[in-house]
Amino acid sequence: MEALYLLIPLSVMLVALAVWIFFGAAESGQFEDLEGPGMRILVDDDRVGAEGDSARR
Structure with missing residues (x-):
């Protein structure tokens, strides 16, 4: 029973910390563009002779 006096405030502080980090x-702006990174992996930017290829080297 005495352990609850320690565990309940610790769990409340942990939840408060998680809510603070989330907000x-x-x-x-961490959650602004959820679809962009998933679509960016489908774009093939490493084609030979692509425009601006010599500028990157």
Whole structure:
């Protein structure tokens, strides 16, 4: 029973920390573009002779 006096406040603090981190990430725009990175992997940018290829080297 005495362990609950320690575990309950620790779990409340852990949940508060997780909520604080989540809202901080949401405020900074972390969840703005959820589809862009998934689509970016499908684009083939490494074609030989692509425009601007010599500028990257």
